[in-house]
Every structure is written in structure tokens, then in C-alpha cells.
Amino acid sequence: MTHAVLIVLISLLIVLILHVIFLLVLLKSKSKEKLKQADHPILIVYASQSGQAENYAVQTAQQLSAAGHVVQTLNIADFKADLFKNDQRILWLVSTYGEGDAPDTARQFTRNVMTKSFELNDIQYAILAFGDRHYSNFCEFGKRLDTWLADNNAQAWFPMVCVDQLSQIDLQSWQSQLNQVLDQSETDMIALEQQPFQKVILSERHLLNRGSLGHPMFHLVLTKLNELNKFDGLNWKSGDILEIQCANTKTQIEGFITHFQLVDQIDIQQINIFEKLQFKNLRTFDNSQNIEQWLEQAQNLAIREYSIASIPTQNQLELVVRQEINEDGLGLGSGYLTESLAIGDQLDCRIRSNSAFHLVENDASIILIGNGSGIAGLMSHIRQRELLGLHKNWLIYGERQQSVDRIFENQLSLWQQHGVLSEIDLAFSRDQNTQKYVQDCLIVKSTQLKTWIEQGASIYICGSLHGMAQGVETALIEILGQRQFEQLIEQKRYLRDVY
Structure with missing residues (x-):
């Protein structure tokens, strides 16, 4: 072996050794990074009234896990103060309902945790708050939580993000800031997405309360498009929510085009104007705007939510919708479903799981309490209990007039x-x-009520928050006492779908 060859071999060996050392350092660095992530997991706490916050918490956890983070998801009802003892990173996804109320699942947390002081210097957090700007106390529970965490010296990653009726702009702001804080790569970016909408047909619509002092209330039946469809993507349990994408009918779009004299401005065939206008809020357009430019920035009509009155074995979706009437006429969702749509028309919808109103999985008796269109959520539970052969069911239902408001009397x-x-x-x-x-x-039946509760009954409430649900809560506390009432909540035997 010549001297030159020996030098070449030694050089190659040195390069190989350096390469191995580089790989070992890289692997060690990655191991340390993974160890660091394991030492500082991300806790996602959700407070959900109707499933929205829970849905986004689950999605966030899945995407963070896929990006290599150690993640734990926790219902706020199960949150204990000793979790603050850890060097913790916490994402709070919380809803507000009613006039600034915390979700039912957060009642223990607000009473047992938020009334106390902690030293939370080692806690880093971010809050995604869900709400509706139509209410004066928009995202109030999220704001109270943010203030409380800051007062206890927790460190906010970035200002709280408030989401108005699932606004995509608000959600994108949250996603962008969270990705930046977590230093996500482009391939690991968190991008929360809703389930796609499915098309169904409005097959039946019946007025339930002709002559009532209350606003008209309708029973709607939605069916699959054809025998092969079989509600693909629409799987639900009793207690779940149906989200309806509000839309403009062809007649409404034609009236819009005529009113603003848009025929000369657009090539209807070329840009498929009917399809493009179907989901847009036409009220935001005026004659000073170019229609095609407006289409690029116009937001879609809102989504409306309805309790489902049927169960999957019926092979149809049933709703009970009361017309909302305001100064502009019929409400967006109720007007669309009860008047604008014709029998046979298609509409877009999707299911949202509402675990906070699912049936308890045991054979104990249940007490169903509701009013108005809240009968929908109660009927789905009765049908599911009938299917399971469980007949210890007590229904308490309220409406206006016995002569015309005996809703679903025959059933x-x-x-x-x-x-x-x-x-x-x-x-x-x-x-x-x-x-x-x-x-x-x-x-009147307080003795019977206490007997049912002592025997393990759960209470399900569906209908209006103001008046009915608040009145029922006051009565239950009077009958059972504050402590026993709070125990029902802790045992998840007091479940509400109220609005």
C-alpha cells in the first residue's frame, strides 16, 4: 500500500468519524428536544356547553400530537387545583352562553378553583373563547378566566382570542398565534377544520301550533338524497346538535340580481352566479360595489343550530323550529327553514356532538324537562330509551295554551x-x-321528585334558558337543597341543552 493511498484512507476514516459524531450529536439534540416536550406537556382544558369548545379541543390535541407534542385533553369539570403545581403549559378553550354564564361543566371550577388564589408564575397559557356578539357579555367567561389567571401571575403567550359565532377570521388569528408560539413548521401548522357539510332534502314540514299566542312552530323532516346516500357523514346520538348552513334560495338570488340591476354587470353563465351567491349575506351589498370584487370578500351567512328530535334508526333527521320574528322580519335560520325552503329543496347540514347532553349509560330513571321547541331534544332521548327498553321516564313539558299547544299529543x-x-x-x-x-x-310533585333523585334518576333540560331553565334550577334548589343540587352536577346527572 503506497503512502498516498494510506493518506486517502486515513482522510476518509476521519470524515466518517466526524459524520458519526455529527449524527450522534443530532440524535442527542432531538432526544433532548423530545425529553423537553415530555417534561413540559401541553394541557388542553375545554369548557363546553353544546360541544363547540370540546370539538376544537379534540382537533387541537390531535394536530399537536401529530406534530410531536405531548398533549393531554381535559374537561374543565375534571380539573383539580393540584394540576397547577406542575410547570404547565395550558390551552383553555372555553365557551360562554346566556348572559355571560360559564358552561354547566365549569360550575365546579368557578366555585372551587377560581375563588382561590395561587402562585402561577410557572404556568404559561393561551385562551380561545367562544361566544356571540349579539349578547352584551360577549365571551364573558373567557374574560373572567383570563383576568383570574393574570391576577395569579400566570404568563399569557398572547392576548385572549374571542371567536364570534365560529368566525373563521377569529379562528385563523388563534391558529396563527399558537403556531408562532409553538414554533410549528409549515408541515405541522395547526389548522382547525370543521366537518364538511352534507346535503339533505326537506321532505316534510308541518305547523304544530296553529292559532297559538306564541310564534308559529314547525316540525321538519329531513331525508337522505337517495337510497345509496344513507346519511353518509351524518352519524348522531340522541342529544346531539344539527348545524344548518343558512343559504339563499334561487328565488331570493333572482330577486337580488333584479333589484340591483346586476344582469348587465355580470356574465351569469361564466361565473355561475347562483352558486357563488348561495351562501353569501346579500344584505351587505350596495350599488356602489363591484359584484365580482364583493364576492371575493363577502362572508357566508351564519350557521344555525337545532336540537335533533329523531334517532338514527328512524333514518331521518327531525327538527322542531319556532319562527324568530324581529324588526327585519323572520330570523335568518327560522325564516330559511320554515318559509324560504320549499318541500323537496336541498340544504347543507352537519352533526355536532353534544356530549354534555348525551344519555347517561345506565338503566336508571330519567326526568325530562322542557318547553317550546325544546321538545325536540327530549323526544330524541325518549326514542332512544324506548329502543333500549328503558321505560322509567318522566316528561314535564310546558307551552302556552292547552287548546292549541299540545305539541305531538298523539305521540x-x-x-x-x-x-x-x-x-x-x-x-x-x-x-x-x-x-x-x-x-x-x-x-307540586316535590316528594315524587326527591324519591326519583334518591333512586338515581338523572335530569335532562331542553328549551329556553331565560324563564324556564332558570325557574327549574331555582325550584330544584328549593326542593333538594343547594348541596344535593350541586352533587347532581358533580355526578353529571343534571344535563342541559338550553338557549
Whole structure:
């Protein structure tokens, strides 16, 4: 072996050794990085009333896990103060409902944790707050949580992001800031997405309360497009929510084009104007705007949510919709479903899981309390219990007038005859001789109520928050006492779908 060859071999060996050392250092660095992530996991805490915050918490956890982060997801109902003892990174995804109220699942947290002081210097956090700007106390629970964390010296990664009715702009702001803080690569960027909408057909629509003092209320039946479709992508449990994408009908779009004299400005065939205008808020357009430029920036109409009255074995989606009437006429969602759509028209919808209102998985008795269109969520539970052969069910339902507001009278009577409903109490608030509310039924039957609760019954409430749900809560506390009422919440035997 010549001297030159020996030098070449030695040089190659040195290069190989250096390469191995480089790889070992790189692997060690990655191991340290993974170890660091494991030492500082990300805790995602959600406070959800109707499933929105929970849905986004699950999505966020999945994407962070895929990006290599150690993630734990926790319902705020299960949050304990000792979690603050850890050097913790916490993402809070919380909803506000009603007039600034915390979700039912957060009641223990607000009472047992937020009333105390902690030294949270080692806690880093970010808050995504869900709400609706139509309410004066927009995202109020998120704001209270943010203030409390800051007062206890927790370190905010960035200012709280408030989301107005699932605004994509608001959600994108959250995603962008979170990706920046976590130093996500382009391939690991968090991009929260909703389930795609599915098309169904409005097959039936029946007025339920002709002559009532209340606004008209309708029973709607939505069916699959054809025998092969079979509600692909629409799987639900009793208690779940149907999200409807509000839209403009062809007649409304034609009227819009005529009113603003747009025929001469656009090539209808070329840009498929009907398809492009279907989901846009036409009220935001004026004659000073170029239609094609407006289309590029115009936001879609809002999504509206409805309790589902049917179960999957019926092979159809049923809703109960009361018309909302304001100074501009019919409300966006109720007007679309009860008047604009014709029988046979298609509409876009999707299911949102509402685990906070699912049936408890045992054979204990249940007490169903509601009013108005809240009968929808209660009927889905009754149908599921009938399917399971569980007949210890007590329905307490309120409307206005006995003569015209006996909603689903035949079906309820049939269930009572067959033993599916062992008890039914109806309350009518506008009948002069028998004027009463659902909470009055609870007071009258307080002894029976306490017996059912002591035997393990759960309570399900569906309908209006103001008046009915608040009145029921006051009555339950009067009958059971504050401590036993709070125990029902802790045991997840007090479940509400209220609005």
C-alpha cells in the first residue's frame, strides 16, 4: 500500500468519524428536544356547553400530537387545583352562553378553583373563547378566566382570542398565534377544520301550533338524497346538535340580481352566479360595489343550530323550529327553514356532538324537562330509551295554551299507553284557569321528585334558558337543597341543552 493511498484512507476514516459524531450529536439534540416536550406537556382544558369548545379541543390535541407534542385533553369539570403545581403549559378553550354564564361543566371550577388564589408564575397559557356578539357579555367567561389567571401571575403567550359565532377570521388569528408560539413548521401548522357539510332534502314540514299566542312552530323532516346516500357523514346520538348552513334560495338570488340591476354587470353563465351567491349575506351589498370584487370578500351567512328530535334508526333527521320574528322580519335560520325552503329543496347540514347532553349509560330513571321547541331534544332521548327498553321516564313539558299547544299529543299519548313514559305532566302558562309553568309541576310533585333523585334518576333540560331553565334550577334548589343540587352536577346527572 503506497503512502498516498494510506493518506486517502486515513482522510476518509476521519470524515466518517466526524459524520458519526455529527449524527450522534443530532440524535442527542432531538432526544433532548423530545425529553423537553415530555417534561413540559401541553394541557388542553375545554369548557363546553353544546360541544363547540370540546370539538376544537379534540382537533387541537390531535394536530399537536401529530406534530410531536405531548398533549393531554381535559374537561374543565375534571380539573383539580393540584394540576397547577406542575410547570404547565395550558390551552383553555372555553365557551360562554346566556348572559355571560360559564358552561354547566365549569360550575365546579368557578366555585372551587377560581375563588382561590395561587402562585402561577410557572404556568404559561393561551385562551380561545367562544361566544356571540349579539349578547352584551360577549365571551364573558373567557374574560373572567383570563383576568383570574393574570391576577395569579400566570404568563399569557398572547392576548385572549374571542371567536364570534365560529368566525373563521377569529379562528385563523388563534391558529396563527399558537403556531408562532409553538414554533410549528409549515408541515405541522395547526389548522382547525370543521366537518364538511352534507346535503339533505326537506321532505316534510308541518305547523304544530296553529292559532297559538306564541310564534308559529314547525316540525321538519329531513331525508337522505337517495337510497345509496344513507346519511353518509351524518352519524348522531340522541342529544346531539344539527348545524344548518343558512343559504339563499334561487328565488331570493333572482330577486337580488333584479333589484340591483346586476344582469348587465355580470356574465351569469361564466361565473355561475347562483352558486357563488348561495351562501353569501346579500344584505351587505350596495350599488356602489363591484359584484365580482364583493364576492371575493363577502362572508357566508351564519350557521344555525337545532336540537335533533329523531334517532338514527328512524333514518331521518327531525327538527322542531319556532319562527324568530324581529324588526327585519323572520330570523335568518327560522325564516330559511320554515318559509324560504320549499318541500323537496336541498340544504347543507352537519352533526355536532353534544356530549354534555348525551344519555347517561345506565338503566336508571330519567326526568325530562322542557318547553317550546325544546321538545325536540327530549323526544330524541325518549326514542332512544324506548329502543333500549328503558321505560322509567318522566316528561314535564310546558307551552302556552292547552287548546292549541299540545305539541305531538298523539305521540306522547301513545308512549304513555305503551309505558314508555311512566309519567307526563303538561304545564300551560297562558290558560287563565290552570296557568302554570314546568317549575310549578316540580313543586307540586316535590316528594315524587326527591324519591326519583334518591333512586338515581338523572335530569335532562331542553328549551329556553331565560324563564324556564332558570325557574327549574331555582325550584330544584328549593326542593333538594343547594348541596344535593350541586352533587347532581358533580355526578353529571343534571344535563342541559338550553338557549
